[in-house]
Amino acid sequence: MARENVSYGDTPVASMGASTRGSFLVKTYxxxxxxxxxxxxLEVAIxxxxxxxxxxxxxxxxxxxxxxxxxxxxxxxxxxxxSAKSKPIQYLALVGFxxxxxxxxxxxxxxxxxxxxxxxxxxxxxxxxxxxxxxxxLSAIVFFxxxxxxxxxxxxxxxxxxxxxTIIAAMVFGFQLGVGFSAIMVLFAGGAILYDxxxxxxxxxxxxxxxxxxxxxxxxALLFWYILRIFTSRD
Numbered sequence: 001m002a003r004e005n006v007s008y009g010d011t012p013v014a015s016m017g018a019s020t021r022g023s024f025l026v027k028t029y030x031x032x033x034x035x036x037x038x039x040x041x042l043e044v045a046i047x048x049x050x051x052x053x054x055x056x057x058x059x060x061x062x063x064x065x066x067x068x069x070x071x072x073x074x075x076x077x078x079x080x081x082x083s084a085k086s087k088p089i090q091y092l093a094l095v096g097f098x099x100x101x102x103x104x105x106x107x108x109x110x111x112x113x114x115x116x117x118x119x120x121x122x123x124x125x126x127x128x129x130x131x132x133x134x135x136x137x138l139s140a141i142v143f144f145x146x147x148x149x150x151x152x153x154x155x156x157x158x159x160x161x162x163x164x165x166t167i168i169a170a171m172v173f174g175f176q177l178g179v180g181f182s183a184i185m186v187l188f189a190g191g192a193i194l195y196d197x198x199x200x201x202x203x204x205x206x207x208x209x210x211x212x213x214x215x216x217x218x219x220x221a222l223l224f225w226y227i228l229r230i231f232t233s234r235d
Contacts, residue, residue, distance in 0.1 A: 010205035031213035189223035
């Protein structure tokens with residue numbers, strides 16, 4: 001949930017020619033699309049193999065381990081993708097990050113499947129469509145207004161820390177985080193998408209399109225997670 005600070009010492013692509021900016025954006029969103037496709041492939045592979053049962057068993061017995069591993073891998077993946085000069089290392093970070101999200105999502109998708117009749121994926125489809133609609137709308141706001149949302153970074157960092165410790169407290173003390181918390185996190189993820197898209201337009205250097213796609217994927221996944229939590233809520 002932490003926002004990675006882009007090194008502004010590198011020349012931002014926003015100060016370069018239109019063709020360079022256009023190429024950077026195309027590469028960024030193609031890599032984002034590739035990350036989404038990889039996520040889907042991994043989920044299908046997990047649910048069509050014995051990996052699903054293993055993941056559900058670990059999540060049921062020790063969610064602390066899964067959650068802790070996700071926080072560690074996501075931070076390392078985001079940091080490496082932004083700072084590494086080697087493209088293979090950046091791609092390795094992106095693939096590792098998407099793979100970790102696929103593992104984390106397995107219990108949530110299984111819950112969604114258990115709440116719908118066999119063969120009916122309308123709940124998942126609705127959550128996906130709402131996520132894509134929200135992402136497209138927020139992205140369009142940044143692209144059409146050209147506004148720099150860099151001022152949101154401190155707020156997002158603070159809100160992310162509050163959310164993180166709230167989740168930890170809920171796990172330790174055993175209280176439930178209901179629909180209200182999920183709705184707040186949807187707003188947080190929406191703010192993250194505004195910030196990330198703005199960073200891509202105004203501050204990212206030309207060679208960081210892998211890191212840009214990773215950051216966008218992270219925010220989209222977070223948004224999807226809490227939209228799906230709302231859809232599967234029994235409150």
